[in-house]
Amino acid sequence: MDGAGFARCLAGAAERIGARMVLPGTEAALLALAEHRSLFPERVAVGAPDEQKVLRACDKNRLDSIVTAVGLTVPPTTRVALDDVNEVDVTFPAVVKPLQSEMRRDGRLERFEVVRVADRGGLVGALRDLPGQVGLVQPYLAGALRTVNGVAWDGEVVISVHKRATRTWPRDCGVVSYAHTIEPDAALDAGVRRLVAELGWSGLFNLQLIESDSGLHVIDLNPRVYHSLALAVAAGANLPAIWADLLRGAKPLVQGYRTGSIFRAEDDIYAVVAGAISDRRPGQLAALRPRPSTTHAVFDVRDPRPTRALVSRVAKGVARKLTERTGGRPETSADADLRFPEPKPGGQ
Numbered sequence: 001m002d003g004a005g006f007a008r009c010l011a012g013a014a015e016r017i018g019a020r021m022v023l024p025g026t027e028a029a030l031l032a033l034a035e036h037r038s039l040f041p042e043r044v045a046v047g048a049p050d051e052q053k054v055l056r057a058c059d060k061n062r063l064d065s066i067v068t069a070v071g072l073t074v075p076p077t078t079r080v081a082l083d084d085v086n087e088v089d090v091t092f093p094a095v096v097k098p099l100q101s102e103m104r105r106d107g108r109l110e111r112f113e114v115v116r117v118a119d120r121g122g123l124v125g126a127l128r129d130l131p132g133q134v135g136l137v138q139p140y141l142a143g144a145l146r147t148v149n150g151v152a153w154d155g156e157v158v159i160s161v162h163k164r165a166t167r168t169w170p171r172d173c174g175v176v177s178y179a180h181t182i183e184p185d186a187a188l189d190a191g192v193r194r195l196v197a198e199l200g201w202s203g204l205f206n207l208q209l210i211e212s213d214s215g216l217h218v219i220d221l222n223p224r225v226y227h228s229l230a231l232a233v234a235a236g237a238n239l240p241a242i243w244a245d246l247l248r249g250a251k252p253l254v255q256g257y258r259t260g261s262i263f264r265a266e267d268d269i270y271a272v273v274a275g276a277i278s279d280r281r282p283g284q285l286a287a288l289r290p291r292p293s294t295t296h297a298v299f300d301v302r303d304p305r306p307t308r309a310l311v312s313r314v315a316k317g318v319a320r321k322l323t324e325r326t327g328g329r330p331e332t333s334a335d336a337d338l339r340f341p342e343p344k345p346g347g348q
Helices: 003-017 027-035 051-058 060-069 082-087 120-128 186-199 229-234 239-247 268-279 282-288 305-325
Strands: 078-081 094-097 102-105 108-111 115-117 134-139 144-153 156-169 175-182 203-212 215-222 262-264
Touching: 003 027, 027 051, 027 102, 027 108, 051 186, 060 186, 060 215, 078 082, 078 120, 082 120, 094 120, 115 120, 120 134, 144 175, 144 186, 144 239, 156 186, 156 229, 156 239, 156 268, 175 229, 175 268, 186 203, 203 239, 229 239, 229 262, 268 282
Parallel strands: none
Antiparallel strands: 078 134, 094 115, 094 134, 102 108, 144 156, 144 203, 156 175, 175 262, 203 215
């Protein structure tokens, strides 16, 4: 279904159930709602700024210049086309980013992820997989992942929440798998406010940074619902509720957040086990112990259906991989090999 069809179906559903608000859950939905806001009745508040603001906020090709202009730092970034790959000086390992997370290929909107490449051959393969065979190349920076998350309205940050990740999965270019809220960094927070003002943004945002030996570097901006959103809510900053209040013209309840609140994604088990194998320190497996008051990405005893759906999806994925590795026949216990792949250092 294209963006117009998606928005039309959503507008029809909103009309049938008498919805007063529609919020996008993904970047693809955000782009569709921004482009087709006119399909919704005036009484329905649509959680997407105008199309030009959304396109600018989602444009990774322009992010480095905007970030630099507001006084924050980005890794050295080069736009590289496959045809010019041998002419460009690249420091390896490197990361290859799409020009946007969501781009059209063969007439369909697809999501493209950041990948780590070890050499020029890997770079060629990564560029070949991107629409137009063009991507953004940066040196790979090892370090802790930090984020500043929040809600903005008309270019003003209403509330921000800072967190630091202890682990990510995948370990090289993955998302947060274990993290905790931290005290705001005043200088960084001020820079984020300048960035949001420059974008004129309204809605949720998730700014990602690498805390490397050379300092803090902005590596991505997600102007949407993000993976560890539940942590901010658990820490006392209910970002979706604040956003919803702003959309309906009400004054939101903004009261800061608690530091030290913990988040663990369901795939953190992979990050822990891979780290223990890589470092040859089995004692690291102790990190798998459950911790009280931990917030999860999906798991919630009060709402088991999302967890069941996740388990089912993972089981199907594992079965598919096993079938592919055995040439289409079910893999038996005699030839099964479920060892973790050789892990890579943490970073972007």
